[in-house]
Amino acid sequence: MKVTRRDLGHVVILDLSGRLMGGAEAAAFQQEVRDLLDDGRLRMLVNLADVTWINSTGLGLLISAFSLVKKRGGVMKFFGVTERIRGILAITRLGTVFETYPDEAAALASEPRASESRG
Amino acid sequence: MRLILPSDICYLPLVNAVAEEFARELELDQESVEGVALSVVEASTNAISHGNRYDPAKDVEITFGMNEEGMVVTVRDHGQGFDPANVRDPLAPENLLRESGRGIFICRSFMDAVDFDIDPGRGTTIRLLKRFAPTSDGG
Numbered sequence: 001m002k003v004t005r006r007d008l009g010h011v012v013i014l015d016l017s018g019r020l021m022g023g024a025e026a027a028a029f030q031q032e033v034r035d036l037l038d039d040g041r042l043r044m045l046v047n048l049a050d051v052t053w054i055n056s057t058g059l060g061l062l063i064s065a066f067s068l069v070k071k072r073g074g075v076m077k078f079f080g081v082t083e084r085i086r087g088i089l090a091i092t093r094l095g096t097v098f099e100t101y102p103d104e105a106a107a108l109a110s111e112p113r114a115s116e117s118r119g
Numbered sequence: 120m121r122l123i124l125p126s127d128i129c130y131l132p133l134v135n136a137v138a139e140e141f142a143r144e145l146e147l148d149q150e151s152v153e154g155v156a157l158s159v160v161e162a163s164t165n166a167i168s169h170g171n172r173y174d175p176a177k178d179v180e181i182t183f184g185m186n187e188e189g190m191v192v193t194v195r196d197h198g199q200g201f202d203p204a205n206v207r208d209p210l211a212p213e214n215l216l217r218e219s220g221r222g223i224f225i226c227r228s229f230m231d232a233v234d235f236d237i238d239p240g241r242g243t244t245i246r247l248l249k250r251f252a253p254t255s256d257g258g
Contacts (some may be wrong), residue, residue: 019132021128021131021132022128023128023129053132053135055131055157055160055161055164056161056164056219056221056222056225057128057164057219059221060218060219060221061218063216063217063218064218066216067216067218083150084153087150087154088157088225091225091228092209092210092215092221092224092225093210093215094215096215097215097216
C-alpha cells in the first residue's frame with residue numbers, strides 16, 4: 001500500500017492506494033498520521049478511491065488512525081469509498097462511525113473554511 | 120485444490136485470487152464472489168496470526184472443493200485452538216472501534232455456513248460453505 005500526502009493548508013489529504021491489508025507498508029500510514037498530529041495538523045481527509053482491496057486488518061488500520069486522531073482532538077474523514085469498501089463498512093457498522101463522502105470535493109466542502117479552522 | 124502456505128500475510132493476495140476464481144464457478148454475482156474470497160482471506164489471516172502466531176515453521180493449509188451443496192473451503196492451522204463462543208461481538212457498541220476481532224463475523228456474513236473443528240493444542244480447521252446460486256426455476 002502506498003501513502004501520499006497533500007497539504008491544503010487547513011486540511012491534509014492522505015491518498016491511499018493499493019491493498020489495505022496490514023504489514024510494513026501499512027505501518028507507514030500509521031506513522032504518517034502520528035507525524036501529522038505531532039506537527040499540530042488535526043484535520044485529515046483520507047482518500048480511499050485507489051484502495052483496490054481491504055480486509056479486516058486494513059479496517060483495523062483505519063480504525064487505529066481514526067481513534068488516534070480523535071483522541072488528540074482532531075478529525076479524520078474518508079472519501080472515495082468504493083462499493084466494495086462501502087459494503088464492508090456497512091456490515092461492520094463502521095459506516096455509522098466513520099464520516100464518509102463520495103469524492104474529494106464533497107469532503108472538502110464539509111470542512112470548515114481556513115479562517116474558521118485556525119486556533 | 121490445496122494450498123500450503125507459510126504463515127505470512129504476504130500470501131493473502133494469492134489466497135484472495137484463488138478464492139475468487141473458485142467462487143466464480145458458483146455463478147454468483149460479483150459482490151458475492153468478493154465476499155466469499157474475503158471470507159477465505161479472513162479465515163487465512165486468523166490461521167496465520169491467531170493460530171500459527173506468524174511462526175514460519177507452521178504452515179496454513181487451505182483446501183478448495185465443490186460438493187453437491189456448493190463450494191467448500193477449509194483452512195487449517197497448527198495452533199492451540201480457541202473457543203468460538205468467546206469471540207466478542209464486533210457489532211456491540213463497545214466493540215465497534217476495536218482494531219481487530221471481525222474476521223469470523225465477516226466469514227459468517229458472506230458464507231452460508233461456518234464451522235470449526237478444534238483440536239486443542241494441535242490446530243484448528245475452519246470450514247466455509249457457500250451454496251450454489253439458486254437456479255431461475257427454483258431447482
